[in-house]
Amino acid sequence: MTGHGLRPATAVLTVAAVRRAEAAAMAELPEGALMQRAATALAVVAGSMLREICGRVTGSRVVLLVGAGDNGGDALYAGARLAARGARVDALLVADRHHVGGADALRRNGGRVQVVALGDLVAAELVARADLVVDGILGIGGRGALREPAAWLAAVARETDVAVLAVDLPSGVDADTGAVADADAVVHADRTVAFGCLKAGLLLGDGALRTGELAVVDIGLSFDDVATSELVVRIDDDSAAPLLAGPGARDDKYTRGVVGVSAGSEAYPGAAVLATAGARHGLAGYVRYAGHAHEQVVAHWPDVVARPGRVADAGRTQCWVVGSGRGLDEDARGAVLDAAALDVPLLLDADALTLMADDADVRAAVVARSGVTVLTPHAGEFARLAGVPVGEDRVAAVRSLAADLGAVVLLKGSATVVAAPDGHAYVAASAPPELATAGSGDVLAGLLGSLLAHHEAHAPLDPARAALLAAVAAHVHGAAGAVAADDGRTVTALDVAAALPAAVARVRRSSPE
Numbered sequence: 001m002t003g004h005g006l007r008p009a010t011a012v013l014t015v016a017a018v019r020r021a022e023a024a025a026m027a028e029l030p031e032g033a034l035m036q037r038a039a040t041a042l043a044v045v046a047g048s049m050l051r052e053i054c055g056r057v058t059g060s061r062v063v064l065l066v067g068a069g070d071n072g073g074d075a076l077y078a079g080a081r082l083a084a085r086g087a088r089v090d091a092l093l094v095a096d097r098h099h100v101g102g103a104d105a106l107r108r109n110g111g112r113v114q115v116v117a118l119g120d121l122v123a124a125e126l127v128a129r130a131d132l133v134v135d136g137i138l139g140i141g142g143r144g145a146l147r148e149p150a151a152w153l154a155a156v157a158r159e160t161d162v163a164v165l166a167v168d169l170p171s172g173v174d175a176d177t178g179a180v181a182d183a184d185a186v187v188h189a190d191r192t193v194a195f196g197c198l199k200a201g202l203l204l205g206d207g208a209l210r211t212g213e214l215a216v217v218d219i220g221l222s223f224d225d226v227a228t229s230e231l232v233v234r235i236d237d238d239s240a241a242p243l244l245a246g247p248g249a250r251d252d253k254y255t256r257g258v259v260g261v262s263a264g265s266e267a268y269p270g271a272a273v274l275a276t277a278g279a280r281h282g283l284a285g286y287v288r289y290a291g292h293a294h295e296q297v298v299a300h301w302p303d304v305v306a307r308p309g310r311v312a313d314a315g316r317t318q319c320w321v322v323g324s325g326r327g328l329d330e331d332a333r334g335a336v337l338d339a340a341a342l343d344v345p346l347l348l349d350a351d352a353l354t355l356m357a358d359d360a361d362v363r364a365a366v367v368a369r370s371g372v373t374v375l376t377p378h379a380g381e382f383a384r385l386a387g388v389p390v391g392e393d394r395v396a397a398v399r400s401l402a403a404d405l406g407a408v409v410l411l412k413g414s415a416t417v418v419a420a421p422d423g424h425a426y427v428a429a430s431a432p433p434e435l436a437t438a439g440s441g442d443v444l445a446g447l448l449g450s451l452l453a454h455h456e457a458h459a460p461l462d463p464a465r466a467a468l469l470a471a472v473a474a475h476v477h478g479a480a481g482a483v484a485a486d487d488g489r490t491v492t493a494l495d496v497a498a499a500l501p502a503a504v505a506r507v508r509r510s511s512p513e
């Protein structure tokens with residue numbers, strides 16, 4: 001795959017791919033043009049932050065933390081622009097070398113440049129009293145935790161609560177994984193301006209917690225030559241909207257897709273209610289339920305056709321969802337094996353994943369399937385399936401398990417990562433923390449199964465498209481969480497399900513380019 005159709009806000013590139021895209025762009029442009037684009041965009045965001053913080057740029061106090069590389073260069077040139085607009089700009093050099101052209105530009109516009117040593121109280125005072133600190137210590141060239149004196153100044157900024165704008169990436173965060181080697185030696189940004197594209201470290205792991213509000217600026221990088229293995233596609237409203245189109249005038253309930261749900265049990269009827277709640281709003285025209293909680297399901301949702309029998313006898317569907325609260329007994333095992341034997345897409349969640357991890361025959365039956373299989377583990381279930389914990393590189397871990405099992409894997413988390421066996425990978429990173437509530441995953445499973453059934457009814461799914469739909473479902477689920485949590489409301493899984501129609505409508509309203 002190539003990156004045609006990607007935008008800076010949806011393309012998540014590895015550092016190696018950024019470097020190549022950067023080199024290709026530079027070869028076409030005058031010397032330094034990319035850095036000037038980056039610095040211009042950075043100065044615009046810094047200017048708007050300063051206006052929010054102190055009403056104007058003129059007379060505001062800006063401190064640049066400047067490392068050895070081009071990240072520091074961006075900060076220095078942006079600082080020069082702010083100085084030209086009347087800001088009092090101090091650059092604190094924290095490495096043994098710096099971008100000379102950037103420092104000269106800053107000086108020419110009236111800014112000050114000084115080298116800082118560990119314990120330099122004048123520098124600490126400048127940071128503590130600044131209206132805005134610009135973090136140009138490390139960008140995509142950074143490795144590991146911040147060194148001194150940068151770590152110390154970052155701590156001063158954290159402790160004094162001064163506003164921080166990170167250049168490209170909060171320094172101390174691993175660009176490719178979001179790993180933070182030392183929680184005491186990392187910048188905590190209020191905003192981050194990323195250049196050209198996203199990096200996984202801005203969305204995943206501890207990095208996501210240090211990024212603050214994220215802006216991605218177009219500096220003219222092309223994504224045409226980015227390999228699948230170097231790319232993760234971030235799902236936003238614009239990319240999700242085309243996959244959420246409503247029914248056509250000629251559709252009936254069957255052509256819209258039939259989704260089957262076998263979730264819940266006598267012990268856990270709630271999971272059945274929640275999974276079917278999600279399935280009712282995922283575009284399928286018909287929801288079947290097969291399992292022991294059929295009475296509770298019908299009591300909640302009269303539109304769901306719910307029966308106590310086996311999956312194999314439930315009638316035709318374009319996707320089965322099996323797992324949540326279904327249990328681990330022989331009957332539940334039979335439901336997984338029945339569904340695995342059908343050639344329609346199959347989504348396995350929760351208990352079905354535990355069965356798959358613990359029972360070699362179940363695992364073999366799932367791996368041997370010809371139809372598309374989607375697995376939706378949380379981190380604990382992932383570890384049981386993979387035999388190792390997720391680790392710091394979530395994208396690599398998900399790609400690896402997807403390839404091993406020949407299945408689409410959706411790893412739930414504050415950002416949800418999805419990969420297909422061929423390496424196509426997606427991230428949905430807009431879910432509010434309120435989604436971390438019991439039963440929310442059951443709603444997601446039903447929603448995704450319904451979306452899979454709907455699309456399968458129109459054209460047979462391949463794993464890469466199923467992975468895209470999985471990420472779209474996670475995005476819509478996140479949007480529903482945000483709708484449910486609006487105005488500070490508390491959120492239960494049923495509230496998330498109830499908010500799905502409004503979330504779908506919100507995403508549909510976005511107008512792709």
Ligand SMILES: NC(=O)C1=CN([C@@H]2O[C@H](COP(=O)(O)OP(=O)(O)OC[C@H]3O[C@@H](n4cnc5c(N)ncnc54)[C@H](OP(=O)(O)O)[C@@H]3O)[C@@H](O)[C@H]2O)[C@@H](O)CC1
Nearest residue numbers: 022034035038069070071138139140141142143145147168
């Ligand atoms: N991509 C694009 O299109 C564009 C990119 N642009 C910008 O360039 C940035 C990348 O610049 P870059 O390559 O110079 O790397 P950068 O991150 O500034 O510094 C790395 C230096 O820091 C050092 N160092 C490493 N780890 C360290 C640590 N833990 N603690 C302390 N020091 C550490 C390491 O030195 P070493 O230790 O190896 O001697 C190395 O020299 C990018 O993020 C973006 O802002 C834009 O200008 C235009 C378009």
Ligand SMILES: [K+]
Nearest residue numbers: 135138167169
């Ligand atoms: K930075």
